[in-house]
Amino acid sequence: MNVLLIGSGGREHALAWKIAASPVLTTLYCAPGNPGIASVAECVALDPADHDAIIAFCQQKSIDFVVVGPEAPLVAGITDDLRAAGITVFGPSKAAARLEGSKGFTKDLCAQFDIPTGKYQRFTQAEAARAYIRQEGVPIVVKADGLAAGKGVVVAFELQEALDAVDACFDGAFGGAGAEVVVEEYLEGEEASFFCLCDGKTALPFGTAQDHKRVGDGDTGANTGGMGAYSPAPVMTQAIIDLTMRDLIEPTMRGMTEIGAPFSGVLFAGLMITRNGPKLIEYNTRFGDPETQVLMLRLKDDLLLLLKAAADGVLDQMSVRWNDDPALTVVMAAKGYPAAPEKGSVIRGVAAAGDDENVEIFHAGTKDRNGELIANGGRVLNITASGKTVQDAQKAAYAAIAKIDWPEGFYRHDIGWRAIEREKAL
Template sequence: MNVLLIGSGGREHALAWKIAASPILSKLYCAPGNPGIANVAECIAVDPADHDAIIALCRRKSIDFVVVGPEAPLVAGIADDLRTAGISVFGPSKAAARLEGSKGFTKDLCTQFDIPTGAYQRFTQAESAKAYIKQQGVPIVVKADGLAAGKGVAVAFELQQALDAVDACFEGAFGGAGAEVVVEEYLEGEEASFFCLCDGKTALPFGTAQDHKRVGDGDTGVNTGGMGAYSPAPVMTQAMVDLTMRDLIEPTMRGMAEIGAPFSGVLFAGLMITRNGPKLIEYNTRFGDPETQVLMLRLKDDLLLLLKAAADGGLHQMSARWNDDPALTVVMAARGYPAAPEKGSVIRGLEEAGDQANVEIFHAGTAKKNGELIANGGRVLNVTASGKTVREAQQAAYAVVAKVDWPEGFYRHDIGWRAIERE
């Protein structure tokens, strides 16, 4: 079949790399793609925000199936528009994508259907939010309600930090995403990422991971979109997966169907594993980034077949098998990330660096200029490796990172530390 993948980041490169290996694939296109994706797909410069242009591209290229990578087009309703045009698509409807598009919506759903999560309140005025924070005390979490590219969350351990986070939201630091604020309980425990493929009725567990949000070694500095990840998450034992399915995923699927927005696509649960079991931090309605990179290295089965089954309502007949070897990815970011990444620096040596059997270098924010590869975003490269242990995967990834000729880049040196402590 002819497939169109929408997006241009590291997540999309990892998905493209895996889809390209499918025996049922005829031709893979990507809009707009990046130089790494161009090695496995034909990239076409179409803006994912222009739904009419995407539909026209599908008709021009006889696209049978569309896979939507990023969250913004999903929240804007691209899956609905494609389905209306008679084009099969992997991704939730606009109504179902509210699980990511509005943190308040998800919190209210949790309350309505008894899904474990932290206590919270929603606010549209700064003063009432601040009064609630003063009443609750710190630590506390302040979130912009809408999409903020992973940067609209402040985990505050000091009162002034929480109050400043409220002001940042209402003063426009995150655009329209901060027009409403969710203030919620700080949960103690270990974070984990849990994925399910969903077809509106069935939820198929689809791997676990843990990522590193803080910009600096030792989990220090500001939150980012993610500086690295590894899979599987040791804390997500089979018993914990079963508990998560029973107490979080299945009630969410039932609840979304009950309110008239059945969920189809990938459901990404950000979890806190507490003394009282798993609690939901937030839902995302797309594959994680950089979690997808490690999941794709471990997936044994045909990704395209699984995604099509989710789109067609056939997941009850499917299973997902995983390599036992863990995988780990290190994000190489542009200097200044996440506040003000410097673009335009030249990256060299990727072909030589990535010539390893157990390593893939996924492009997250690159472009071509005058025949050279340049940094064109905050998170630029994802060096991803597998190994018999997390430590072995870590060593393989960092050996390749050291060979990349990019003085203007930086990275954390301790990705996987929590899992390695357990080995």
């Protein structure tokens, strides 16, 4: 099977690494890829936003299957264009990708189909949003409605912080994503990430993880796209998974079909596990980053066959097996992230860091410059390890980081702390 993977980040490197292990793979291409992906796939200089060029490449190279990694091409309708050209693709339609492309759309769907989530209101005018915030009080959550690369969310514990977040959205801090604002109830509990592969009819549970969104140790500082993750999430017991499937995933699948946008692809539920059970924080319509990195280390089955089954509508014939050992990933980011990451610095020692058989280094924001590895993004490397316990995986990841020579980079030192506290309490 000739496969094209679209994307260039750590999520795509992890997907490429796992797809490359499939015995049914003939050739794997990645557009545009990165230096890490180049070790397992042929990278091609294609812009994911240029749908015509992607289609022409697929026809030229006899691509049997396309896997779309990032959210922006999905929201822009790349899967619709590929399917119209007769090319099999994993990912939701443009209409279904609204679950991620518009937080307000998702909130409205939850209200229509009785899916547990926080109370909310949608606003297109700053003054109305500010009045609602004053009425409701803090803590409260302010979200840019559209895609903002994981940065358009402010969890405000001070009134002025919430008001400033509204102003930032309407003043253009997130471009068109902030033209509408969703203000919602602050939910108390423990966050978790839950994934399902979907084919429009069937939703197949596909693992759990916990992300670390705050930039600093101790869950302090600005929200980011994610500074690290581990899998499985201890809070996601089988009982919680069953509740999530019954009360959130299945009604969402039914609701999307009812409104004429059946969901196919990966449905990523960001959950808050409250005293009253799981509630939806948000949906993403692609694999998480950096959650994918830990999921791929734990997945026993052939990822390519699973994704193809979702695209072909035969997920009811599939099952998923996982390694029991937990996995953990630590994001190494460029100084200045998430506000203004510094690009262009040289990174050394990555090969040595990956020598441990339990460690994989996934490239997120790198490029090759005359044989040197260069930082070319905010989140730059994902140091990913497995172990018998989360603490073992954490030790392996940080031991690998110690071998990397990159003074211009930084990382959190406490990834996995919540799970490790649980292990110590047992």
